[in-house]
Amino acid sequence: MAATRTLPKLDADNRAFWTGGAEGQLRLMRCQDCKTFIHPPRPVCRKCLSENVKPEAVAGTGVVYSYTINYQKWSPTMEVPFVIARVAIDGAPGVLLTTNIVDCPVDSVDIGDKVRVKFLQQDDVFIPLFEKIN
Amino acid sequence: MSANEAYISGVGQSEIGTRLTRSPLLLTLDAVREALDEAGLTIGQIDGVSTYPGRIPAYLGFSPVGADELIDALGIRATWYAGGGEISSQLGAVVAAAAAVRAGQARHVICFRTVYEAAALARPDEYPRPQRDRVDGSSQWFAPFNAISAVTWTAQYAMLHVKRYGLKREQLAQIALTARAHSALNPRALVREPLTMDEYMSARMISSPLCLYDCDRFTDASTVVIVSAGDALDEVKCTPIRIAAMAGTVERHSWDQADELACYPTGADLWKRTDYKPADVDTAQLYDGFSFQALAWIEALGFCELGEGGRFIEGGKRIALDGELPLNTFGGQIGAGRLHGFGFAHEAVVQLRGKGGARQIPGDPRVAVSTSGGGPLATALLLARD
Numbered sequence: 001m002a003a004t005r006t007l008p009k010l011d012a013d014n015r016a017f018w019t020g021g022a023e024g025q026l027r028l029m030r031c032q033d034c035k036t037f038i039h040p041p042r043p044v045c046r047k048c049l050s051e052n053v054k055p056e057a058v059a060g061t062g063v064v065y066s067y068t069i070n071y072q073k074w075s076p077t078m079e080v081p082f083v084i085a086r087v088a089i090d091g092a093p094g095v096l097l098t099t100n101i102v103d104c105p106v107d108s109v110d111i112g113d114k115v116r117v118k119f120l121q122q123d124d125v126f127i128p129l130f131e132k133i134n
Numbered sequence: 135m136s137a138n139e140a141y142i143s144g145v146g147q148s149e150i151g152t153r154l155t156r157s158p159l160l161l162t163l164d165a166v167r168e169a170l171d172e173a174g175l176t177i178g179q180i181d182g183v184s185t186y187p188g189r190i191p192a193y194l195g196f197s198p199v200g201a202d203e204l205i206d207a208l209g210i211r212a213t214w215y216a217g218g219g220e221i222s223s224q225l226g227a228v229v230a231a232a233a234a235v236r237a238g239q240a241r242h243v244i245c246f247r248t249v250y251e252a253a254a255l256a257r258p259d260e261y262p263r264p265q266r267d268r269v270d271g272s273s274q275w276f277a278p279f280n281a282i283s284a285v286t287w288t289a290q291y292a293m294l295h296v297k298r299y300g301l302k303r304e305q306l307a308q309i310a311l312t313a314r315a316h317s318a319l320n321p322r323a324l325v326r327e328p329l330t331m332d333e334y335m336s337a338r339m340i341s342s343p344l345c346l347y348d349c350d351r352f353t354d355a356s357t358v359v360i361v362s363a364g365d366a367l368d369e370v371k372c373t374p375i376r377i378a379a380m381a382g383t384v385e386r387h388s389w390d391q392a393d394e395l396a397c398y399p400t401g402a403d404l405w406k407r408t409d410y411k412p413a414d415v416d417t418a419q420l421y422d423g424f425s426f427q428a429l430a431w432i433e434a435l436g437f438c439e440l441g442e443g444g445r446f447i448e449g450g451k452r453i454a455l456d457g458e459l460p461l462n463t464f465g466g467q468i469g470a471g472r473l474h475g476f477g478f479a480h481e482a483v484v485q486l487r488g489k490g491g492a493r494q495i496p497g498d499p500r501v502a503v504s505t506s507g508g509g510p511l512a513t514a515l516l517l518a519r520d
């Protein structure tokens with residue numbers, strides 16, 4: 001996974017999410033009226049249509065909701081295998097982040113595993129990866 | 135025949151191949167000609183065009199021909215047309231056409247999907263892959279994690295089935311084995327050799343639990359379905375197939391924020407719009423870009439309970455040509471090639487007309503279901519020969 005990753009184009013909606021790692025924070029958009037987390041981040045609450053939304057830091061831990069071990073090299077420089085997972089974020093009901101579970105054998109990951117965010121900086125982007133909590 | 139309903143009249147298909155040199159427009163023409171011949175229609179009687187996802191200039195292999203070009207190239211006087219990707223999936227183009235003929239906007243609509251992904255891989259100078267610097271939109275939530283292919287997204291839904299419901303690879307294998315048994319009987323199919331359980335079980339993993347044979351493969355082809363108005367059927371010579379119900383529901387338009395694939399609410403909504411029941415269905419043509427999607431559609435359409443799909447197809451007898459629910463009788467995308475959704479509607483019509491040849495299902499099939507789409511994209515069509 002050392003190869004360069006494709007990065008997001010930063011904009012007003014997503015900047016807090018992709019740069020929160022500079023302060024070690026996983027930031028999710030949240031409606032300040034009904035407290036619903038809004039992911040992907042948008043300037044309106046999908047539950048109550050309030051525009052009173054702002055990014056909030058969450059604990060940065062979560063649980064593996066589902067996963068797959070990717071074996072296919074989708075580009076010549078890609079290092080395989082690696083784990084792609086959807087992580088249910090603690091304290092943010094309904095939010096599932098697609099991510100990689102890193103720093104463990106690929107066959108050691110299972111649904112229900114507790115994980116913690118670990119940011120990987122590339123240029124001005126802090127990519128939220130996750131590692132297992134033992 | 136009911137004047138205010140929509141019917142499928144002619145269907146057609148080009149050669150299905152890889153690295154074809156015949157141009158995508160001419161492949162589309164081949165499919166159009168075959169569909170017109172079957173329907174007994176001339177191009178002058180066509181007054182509508184519908185396609186998915188429209189011409190994609192940045193990725194021509196994926197979609198090289200749009201409605202605009204076809205209308206002008208074939209000299210069609212169109213009173214209604216549409217083409218685009220923001221619809222409930224590939225067969226959403228047929229849903230749109232059916233709505234248009236029922237609303238009196240057109241009488242005979244060519245619906246088409248042309249793919250040129252294999253030729254594009256072979257001729258990158260002519261058909262370059264999209265160049266990505268930074269990504270936005272939904273891609274940004276996947277590409278930074280190298281979750282680039284839909285197989286990695288679909289595999290995670292399959293993994294939930296493995297862990298929640300005990301889905302086994304030996305069970306899922308039946309989607310691919312059945313597809314390949316059927317494609318061996320389809321003269322046009324891309325892959326004509328059957329697949330054995332041993333070959334499946336020893337295949338390399340792509341994205342667990344999905345292996346090489348759980349995936350369709352890039353193809354060059356065009357498929358056409360003509361949707362005709364109920365009050366225009368006197369112009370049609372083939373047996374009309376009624377579009378008895380249609381559905382395309384999404385509850386969360388996202389590949390990773392949803393708990394379930396959109397096929398589940400779509401399947402449930404389909405049966406709310408008809409008096410037919412799942413037990414009335416004589417054959418199912420279910421999207422299998424990845425095998426697990428077909429299994430999910432089986433559950434979603436109520437052929438078995440949620441989570442029972444693996445046990446339902448175990449052994450493969452139920453979904454064989456002579457089984458209670460013959461599945462993907464043309465070989466699906468796994469066997470016949472990645473026709474991208476339209477192959478399922480085409481084959482449903484072939485079977486309902488008894489034109490399947492060596493792959494024709496026995497009896498007198500009158501009702502078929504065909505679907506397209508995975509993830510947040512789902513369309514279901516219930517088709518009936520009255």
Ligand SMILES: [Zn+2]
Nearest residue numbers: 031034045048
């Ligand atoms: Zn709200």
